Amino acid sequence: MAKQILIIEDDEDILQVLETVLVQNDFTVKGLSRTDDIFKSIEEHKPDLVLTDYLLSGTNGGKICQLIKGNKDTNHIPVILISAYPELAISLGTFGFDAFITKPFDINILLKKIHSLVR
16 A cells, blocks of 8 residues: 655645655655644645655744654654755754755655655
């Protein structure tokens, strides 16, 4: 059965590339440009992994990660945080993410990281 990936990325071009590449690699993908309630999004889409940008409109990926990892019902879900500003995310704390990928990213490295986290 295909693993479900929830992507939260407000740059439509990056979101489209991620969705296309992940579907081509046999993942089921739901892409969101934002989420006002991460727990509702998780309940609706039941992801095996969450991939989120750090800088989002409305909230940030670090906060989303903290919410996921701080909840006993969702803390098992791996979270990959991506950002063009790695120094910002690292200076504010790790947020409990399972992996951090810097933009621009090598898609092969991202795929390896995803595969290692959803086994």
